[in-house]
Amino acid sequence: MHLGKILLSLLILIVVAHYAGIVGNLYWTLPWYDIPMHIAGGVWVGLLFFYLMERRTGNPMRDPLVPLLLRTLGFVALVGVAWEFYEYVSDVFILHKYAWGDALSGQAFDTLKDLFNDLLGAFLASLWYRFRAKKPASLRNPSHS
Numbered sequence: 001m002h003l004g005k006i007l008l009s010l011l012i013l014i015v016v017a018h019y020a021g022i023v024g025n026l027y028w029t030l031p032w033y034d035i036p037m038h039i040a041g042g043v044w045v046g047l048l049f050f051y052l053m054e055r056r057t058g059n060p061m062r063d064p065l066v067p068l069l070l071r072t073l074g075f076v077a078l079v080g081v082a083w084e085f086y087e088y089v090s091d092v093f094i095l096h097k098y099a100w101g102d103a104l105s106g107q108a109f110d111t112l113k114d115l116f117n118d119l120l121g122a123f124l125a126s127l128w129y130r131f132r133a134k135k136p137a138s139l140r141n142p143s144h145s
Contacts, residue, residue: 042121049075060133069126076122
């Protein structure tokens, strides 16, 4: 399957699961619900990084695993930190869940857990992508053979 189709399919799955989490109060009734969501988000952002790099260069990234991991983890960390800032601003200024200073108490652990799960997703995306890149093109996209 083409990477763009995988990205779109995963995005739809994430949006549906996020909507279910909000409407069904799953984020609040199941304390672990955000863990797979952040892992899936990390996978999605990691795959988006590969997609963008392939579009830019016209070729799959064939870097050795460690440089590939470092690049992907860096990109996902940047997006993850931006997301955590968005959540903070949304909680304080839009949803008024906390007063300005109260939002920081107890949130540090949750933020670090979220970022860890984002990076775990990036790690999994990197492993998948690296394994996929080693396959011949005819096995990656059998419809194009």
